[in-house]
Amino acid sequence: MHSPEPMAIQAPKGGDLVDRHRLSTRLWHWTNVITIVIMLMSGLMIFNAHPRLYWGKYGANPDYAWLQIGATQGETGFLRVGSVTVDTTGVLGRWTESSGQVRNRAFPSWATLPGSYNLALARRWHLTFAWVFALGITAYLIRSLINRHLQRDLLPTAEQARPAHIWADIKHHAKLQFPKGEAARHYNILQKFAYLSVLLVLIPGIILTGFTMSPSLNATFPWLLDVFGGRQSARSLHFIFMLGIVAFVIVHLLMVVLAGPINEIRSMITGRYRLPKEDK
Amino acid sequence: MMAPLLTRRSILTGLGFSTIIGTTGGLVLSPSFRDLVLASGEKLAYQTHRLIGRNALAPEFTEADLSPDFRTNGNTMPASAEYQRHMETSFANWRLQVDGLVAAPQAFSLAALKAMPARAQITRHDCVEGWSAIGKWTGVPLAALLTQVKLLPTARYLVLHCADDFSGNAYYESIDLVDAFHPQTMLAHTMNDQPLSVGHGAPLRLRVERQLGYKQAKYIMRIEATATLANIGLGKGGYWEDQIGYDWYAGI
Numbered sequence: 001m002h003s004p005e006p007m008a009i010q011a012p013k014g015g016d017l018v019d020r021h022r023l024s025t026r027l028w029h030w031t032n033v034i035t036i037v038i039m040l041m042s043g044l045m046i047f048n049a050h051p052r053l054y055w056g057k058y059g060a061n062p063d064y065a066w067l068q069i070g071a072t073q074g075e076t077g078f079l080r081v082g083s084v085t086v087d088t089t090g091v092l093g094r095w096t097e098s099s100g101q102v103r104n105r106a107f108p109s110w111a112t113l114p115g116s117y118n119l120a121l122a123r124r125w126h127l128t129f130a131w132v133f134a135l136g137i138t139a140y141l142i143r144s145l146i147n148r149h150l151q152r153d154l155l156p157t158a159e160q161a162r163p164a165h166i167w168a169d170i171k172h173h174a175k176l177q178f179p180k181g182e183a184a185r186h187y188n189i190l191q192k193f194a195y196l197s198v199l200l201v202l203i204p205g206i207i208l209t210g211f212t213m214s215p216s217l218n219a220t221f222p223w224l225l226d227v228f229g230g231r232q233s234a235r236s237l238h239f240i241f242m243l244g245i246v247a248f249v250i251v252h253l254l255m256v257v258l259a260g261p262i263n264e265i266r267s268m269i270t271g272r273y274r275l276p277k278e279d280k
Numbered sequence: 281m282m283a284p285l286l287t288r289r290s291i292l293t294g295l296g297f298s299t300i301i302g303t304t305g306g307l308v309l310s311p312s313f314r315d316l317v318l319a320s321g322e323k324l325a326y327q328t329h330r331l332i333g334r335n336a337l338a339p340e341f342t343e344a345d346l347s348p349d350f351r352t353n354g355n356t357m358p359a360s361a362e363y364q365r366h367m368e369t370s371f372a373n374w375r376l377q378v379d380g381l382v383a384a385p386q387a388f389s390l391a392a393l394k395a396m397p398a399r400a401q402i403t404r405h406d407c408v409e410g411w412s413a414i415g416k417w418t419g420v421p422l423a424a425l426l427t428q429v430k431l432l433p434t435a436r437y438l439v440l441h442c443a444d445d446f447s448g449n450a451y452y453e454s455i456d457l458v459d460a461f462h463p464q465t466m467l468a469h470t471m472n473d474q475p476l477s478v479g480h481g482a483p484l485r486l487r488v489e490r491q492l493g494y495k496q497a498k499y500i501m502r503i504e505a506t507a508t509l510a511n512i513g514l515g516k517g518g519y520w521e522d523q524i525g526y527d528w529y530a531g532i
Contacts, residue, residue, distance in 0.1 A: 023289065027296040034304050050410035057341065058404060060411035062349035119408065120525035121318075127532055128321030215406050216325075216490040216531030220333030231404060231412050 012275055014181035020273030022149060028140040029268055031132065036245065038129045041113035043242060044106075045122035051093075051106035053239055057230035066236070069093050069106035077104070130210060137203050153187060154196055160189040178259050181278040198248050206241035209234040326529040329490075330458060338464055338489035341402040346472065347413040350405075352479035355444035355451065358499050363443040371483040376467075380439070380504035383430035390469065390483050396420045399466055407493040408526060417487050419468035423461045425503075431457075435505035439512050440486055443499035446519065453497040454509055454517040454528070455488055464489045467500065492530035494520050 012018050021029075052065035059065070068080045069092050077093025079086045090096070095108040109115035113125055144150040159165060169189045172178075179188060187195070211217045212224040212234035228234040256264045260276070267273035306313040358364075366374040371390045379385035400418040422438075438460045442451040459465055466487045469476055476482045481498025488495050495518070509515060514522035521528050 023293055023296070026293075027300070030297070030300050034300065046410070050407070052411075054411075057345055058347045058412045058414045060347065060349075060351050060407075060413045062351055063347070118524075120520075120527075123408070123527065124318040124321060124525075127325065127527075128318050131321060131324055213406075214532040215338065215404070215492065216329045216333065218404075219336035219338045219490050220329070222339045225339060231406065235410060 011182055012185065014184075014275050014277035016275050017272050018185060018275055019271055020267040021271050022147065023271070024140060024143045024147070025149070026268055026271060028136055031136050035129050035133045035136065036249070038113060038125055039133055040242065040246065041111060042122040042125035042129075045112040045114065045117070046119065046126060047239070048106045048112065048117065049119045053236040054232040055229070055236060056232050057225075059232035059235075067239075071104035130207075133203075134207050137199070137207070141199065150199075154192055154199070156189055156192050160192070165189060176258060178276065180276045182275070184275050194248060194251070198245065202241050202244045202248065206238055206245065209238040209241060213238065322527040322529050325532055329529075329531045334458055335462065336490075338403055341404065341414050343402065343416070345402065345414050346416065350413045350415045350472070350480070351411075353407060353493060354498065355446070356479040358442075358444035360443055360445070363499065366443075367478060367482070374483055376484060376500060377502040378425060378429045378505075379502070380506055381432040381435035382426075382505050383432060384428070386429050388425070393420050393467065393484065394469055396424060398470075399464075400470075401464055401466075401487075401489070403464070403487070403489045405493055405496065408530065416472050417466065417468040418470035418473070419466040419484075419487065421463065422465045422467060422486075423463070425467065426460060426505075429505075431505055434507050437506050437509055437517070439504045439506055439509070439517075440497040440500050441502040441504065442497050443501050446523070449513075449519060449523070451497065451499070451519045452513055453486065453495055453519070454506075454512065455486075455491075455495065459488050459490070462488070462490070490531055492532075494518070494526060495530050 051069040052059070052061070053067040054063055054065055065080075066082060069078070069088070070080070071077050071094040075089070075094070076087050077089045077091070077095065079088045079092050091108065092106060094102065094104050096102050097109055103109075105117065112122070114121050141150070144154075160169075166189055172188075173190055178184070179186075208224060209228055211221065212228050213231055218225055218231070225231065225234070228237055263274050263276075303317075307317060374390055375387040376390075376393065377385070377387050397420075398418050399421050400416060402414060402416045404412050404414050406412045426438075435457070437454050437456055439452060439454045442453075444451045455465070464487070467484050468481075468487050469484055471477070471480055476485060481496075481500075484500045485498040486496050486500060504512075506512065509517040509528075513519065516522045516525075517528040518526070520526040
């Protein structure tokens with residue numbers, strides 16, 4: 001924010017309460033919690049309407065699908081990627097509803113919005129909250145450039161970018177050793193890498209591949225089709241970016257739990273964070 | 281010095297978080313609020329697309345890009361006795377009626393339509409479900425037809441009435457005048473250099489290239505110019521719009 005940081009006077013130590021997250025970060029974070037859940041679940045329902053993915057400009061039932069979720073004539077659900085088929089009965093392709101009804105559908109009702117098959121409603125959720133999502137990241141990126149959050153807190157320092165440092169940080173993570181005291185005021189290199197991937201690759205990528213699936217936007221921005229290799233490639237990449245965001249969220253939640261969930265969640269609500277005490 | 285109770289920062293924080301909590305609570309608890317919010321995506325998309333790309337042309341492809349097998353969808357054989365008779369006589373007595381808010385209503389035979397200056401384009405057809413197929417379409421630009429029947433200034437939409445039905449409900453679709461006069465919008469009578477097959481909508485289907493498949497009405501019998509969509513079908517502008525709530529504007 002605009003106020004000078006008081007800790008500039010005296011370096012804070014373990015146990016001190018410090019300013020952690022800016023207002024723009026906190027608002028965007030909680031908006032995303034809601035928006036990403038809605039986008040993910042409604043997106044899985046949209047996928048259910050045609051659970052096959054293709055590469056190239058076109059792709060429909062007679063064409064080769066590199067990924068498919070379906071049900072066999074018998075009793076099994078399957079996920080097929082290339083030539084590898086995995087039996088996913090109960091989770092993907094064929095599963096049982098809470099009512100006991102067996103369904104042949106790609107993603108199960110607990111994962112989709114709405115829970116019962118409704119492409120029209122899923123599209124409304126998806127294409128309305130897409131505005132919140134796209135305007136949110138745009139505003140956040142602009143704000144983070146202006147208040148120098150991106151340059152100061154998220155871009156790796158020269159010291160951090162050294163391979164030896166990266167390797168040391170990987171070892172720290174593997175041993176679940178988290179930074180303490182003054183060191184905990186800054187993001188570590190793996191954190192920075194994860195946040196930058198989401199901010200600059202996964203979210204812009206999933207939005208632009210979304211644009212590329214729109215026949216109207218294809219007319220306005222035809223170059224997007226060239227960037228992503230055609231509409232069906234864009235649809236496949238949209239799905240892959242989704243998997244990337246889901247993977248980020250899982251690791252993110254895991255790290256919050258391991259690093260001390262109350263302190264972490266408080267810092268994302270009030271902005272204040274208690275620095276972990278140094279080991280004696 | 282005492283810190284003020286209300287700072288700009290705390291007001292912003294409060295506003296921001298209450299917006300997030302209020303919107304989420306409303307979405308979860310109130311179905312009418314939910315419908316209101318969820319209808320905004322279509323409106324925003326429609327207005328934005330008209331603003332940024334009103335006359336933009338849909339990408340066109342080459343013969344090498346054609347789908348080897350262009351699947352059919354929706355109805356593939358209209359059940360009505362009238363359509364069956366037309367099919368048996370190769371659509372010799374079929375007429376396309378163009379009426380409504382026009383100064384010179386007219387009926388066009390298939391031969392007359394085929395004699396008009398034609399346009400050919402290789403474009404991608406995108407189903408709302410997610411698949412795409414590329415085909416070559418040849419037909420009469422809709423704008424040419426509208427010039428002949430002299431569209432009245434009060435007309436705002438074109439409604440396409442079709443021969444096929446789902447459980448007795450006739451298929452219909454509608455488009456605005458921006459799409460109606462768009463150079464790629466056509467009434468196609470030929471697909472991949474062959475007369476349009478019954479599965480793909482013989483004798484005549486709409487190609488409105490910047491929208492999804494359900495807008496590409498097949499088996500067109502009549503085109504009606506109207507000032508509003510409220511009095512057609514259940515008022516949402518199309519069969520699927522009325523029946524299951526697909527968006528009228530299908531540019532996404």
